[in-house]
Amino acid sequence: MKIGILCHSTYGGSGVVAAELGKKLAQRGHQIHFVTVGRPFRLPSYQPNVFVHEVDAFHHPLFEVPPYFLSQVGKTVEVARCYGLDLLHAHYAMPHAIGAHLAREILGRELPVITTLHGTDTSLVGAHAGFYEITRHGLEKSDVVTVVSNFLAQQTRDTFHFQGSLPVVYNFVDLEVFKPRQDSIRSTLAGENEALLVHVSNFRPLKRVLDVIETFHLVRQKRPARLVLVGDGPDMPLAQSKAIELGLIGDIVFLGRQDAVAPVIAASDVMLLPSCCESFGLAALEALACGVPVVATASCGIPEVVEKDRVGFLTAVGDVPAMARYTLKLLEDKALHQTMSARAREYAVTRFNADHWVEKYEEIYQSVMG
Numbered sequence: 001m002k003i004g005i006l007c008h009s010t011y012g013g014s015g016v017v018a019a020e021l022g023k024k025l026a027q028r029g030h031q032i033h034f035v036t037v038g039r040p041f042r043l044p045s046y047q048p049n050v051f052v053h054e055v056d057a058f059h060h061p062l063f064e065v066p067p068y069f070l071s072q073v074g075k076t077v078e079v080a081r082c083y084g085l086d087l088l089h090a091h092y093a094m095p096h097a098i099g100a101h102l103a104r105e106i107l108g109r110e111l112p113v114i115t116t117l118h119g120t121d122t123s124l125v126g127a128h129a130g131f132y133e134i135t136r137h138g139l140e141k142s143d144v145v146t147v148v149s150n151f152l153a154q155q156t157r158d159t160f161h162f163q164g165s166l167p168v169v170y171n172f173v174d175l176e177v178f179k180p181r182q183d184s185i186r187s188t189l190a191g192e193n194e195a196l197l198v199h200v201s202n203f204r205p206l207k208r209v210l211d212v213i214e215t216f217h218l219v220r221q222k223r224p225a226r227l228v229l230v231g232d233g234p235d236m237p238l239a240q241s242k243a244i245e246l247g248l249i250g251d252i253v254f255l256g257r258q259d260a261v262a263p264v265i266a267a268s269d270v271m272l273l274p275s276c277c278e279s280f281g282l283a284a285l286e287a288l289a290c291g292v293p294v295v296a297t298a299s300c301g302i303p304e305v306v307e308k309d310r311v312g313f314l315t316a317v318g319d320v321p322a323m324a325r326y327t328l329k330l331l332e333d334k335a336l337h338q339t340m341s342a343r344a345r346e347y348a349v350t351r352f353n354a355d356h357w358v359e360k361y362e363e364i365y366q367s368v369m370g
Contacts, residue, residue, distance in 0.1 A: 001365060002031045004079060004088045006072070006096035009038035013282040014118040017148075017171050018091045019043045024358045026050045033083060035076050037068050042259055053079050069095050076103040080111060087112040087365060090142075093121045094131055097138035112368035114361075115142040116169070119152055119279025119301075122159045123206075136160045143368040146361075149301035152279040169361060170304075171280050172354040178289035180345060181266035189253055189267060195225040195331045198268035198292070200261055200283040201275075203233025210235070211274035211320050213242045213252075215295075218324035220251060223331065228253045228268065230261055266290040269337070270327050273297070273306075276317045281305045284312075289348035291341040295326045311344040 003025060007018035019040040022032040026049035034040050037055045055072045076099060079085065088103070088111060090096035097115040104111045115138065125132050139145050139162055146169045147153045153166040190196040197216055201207040209229070216227040229239065229252060236254075243249045258264065265271065271287035273296035278284075281302045284294045288305075294312035296302050297319075306312045313326035330337050 001086045001369075002033070002083055003365070004033045004035055004076065004085045004100075005091070006035050006076065006088060006100055007040060007091040009036040009040045013171070013280065014091050014120070015041045016282060017116075017118070018089075020172065020174060020354070021089075021358065021361065022050060023047060023174075024354055025361070028358070028362075031083070033079050033085065035072060035079055037072065051083075069099060072096075073099045073102050073106070076100065077106050080107055085111065086369060087114065089114045089116065089361075089365075090138075091116050092118060093135045093138035093142075093145075094124060097142055098134060101138065101141045112143045112365075113141070114144045114146065114364060114368065115139065116146045116148070117152055117156060117279075118148055119155075119277075122152070122155050123277070125159060132160075136162075140164075144364050146364065148280045149304050151301035151304065155279075155300075167360075167364065169364075170352055170357055171282050171285060172352045172357045173282075173286050173289050173348070174354060175289055175349060178262045178286050178348075179266065180291035180341070181263070184267045185263050186267035189228055189264070190226040191224070193224055195219070195223060195270075196228065196268045197225060197270050197272055197327065198228045198230065198265055198287070199272045200230040200265065200286070201233070201273075202231055203235045203239065205235055206276050207233075207235070208274045208276055208318070209239045210242050211318065211323065212272050213239055213246065213248065214320045215272055215274070215323045215327060216252070217246045217248060218321065219327050219331070220248065222328055225331075226251055226253065228255060228264055230255045230258050230264055232256050261286065262290065265292055268292050270295055270330050271312075272323065272327070273302070274315075274317070274320075274323060275299065275302070278302050285348060285352055288312075288344040289352075291345040293330050293337065293340040293344055295323050295330070307347060311340055311347050 008015045026032045033051045088100040090100045100113045199212045271294045277300040279301045297317045298314035315322040
């Protein structure tokens with residue numbers, strides 16, 4: 001099949017999933033065409049059967065802001081015509097599903113549109129009611145709408161009164177990339193007797209990065225430890241200020257955005273994920289695949305990824321003392337840590353196997369093509 005993928009190229013779960021899906025589909029012989037503003041995050045420079053069509057910004061005095069959306073629609077039409085695409089797979093209803101539907105109308109032919117919701121679609125509507133009808137239209141005009149968790153399926157039904165089917169297709173990771181450490185970089189991040197904690201996110205407010213800092217502060221009072229923060233975003237200045245305020249700036253490594261996060265995660269002892277809401281929690285799955293137990297919140301879709309008390313621990317949102325207590329429990333009980341680490345890897349391999357979920361997408365593609 002010739003598949004067009006519309007997605008964000010920026011740092012975040014949806015772009016990562018779209019890129020990983022495209023790579024896996026290409027390996028299975030499909031021709032994949034990414035239509036994005038910028039190169040998709042974590043997409044290597046070259047891979048057979050993968051094509052990247054970057055959307056150029058159109059600058060004109062008439063527009064205060066370059067109309068990227070319209071430019072992307074135009075590029076989608078161009079790619080669909082030139083390569084004879086069989087279908088479009090939009091990641092996010094806003095703006096990509098809307099753009100896919102408009103491109104289909106311009107093309108004047110039956111071109112199936114699959115929309116995958118990652119969570120921001122519904123939260124965006126919660127923050128800006130003006131997007132409600134546009135988003136709902138995007139869902140209703142899609143041939144199939146998939147979601148990344150059961151939580152998101154229910155939230156979508158509740159928010160948009162959506163009556164159609166919402167197949168759950170879980171996210172996945174490359175288990176050959178995200179795996180327990182072998183040649184570890186740990187010695188470059190922490191001392192021999194120091195525990196190593198990690199947090200990976202885009203540092204938006206819902207990630208609650210200050211809870212990460214405060215949890216680390218409590219852990220640090222009990223034992224030597226270091227914290228690695230991977231990513232960047234609006235709350236990074238707050239995180240740095242809090243680290244200075246608590247006297248921790250010398251014990252925290254601010255790595256910023258990184259394409260290759262697997263070695264850092266695999267070198268760590270515990271992943272911290274205190275988000276107030278995650279529709280899935282891709283960073284948690286990446287940690288589990290590396291055999292790293294996760295201490296997270298029991299919010300939204302996270303319990304579908306982190307099996308409580310087996311591969312990690314779950315707390316209430318904002319319960320920093322509990323998060324620190326569970327982290328210390330894992331660090332001080334080596335047998336428990338070893339058991340959870342082995343379970344985490346096995347759980348990721350069996351429940352979130354890439355081949356299984358990519359096949360689910362292939363089945364959906366085949367169903368809309370008749």
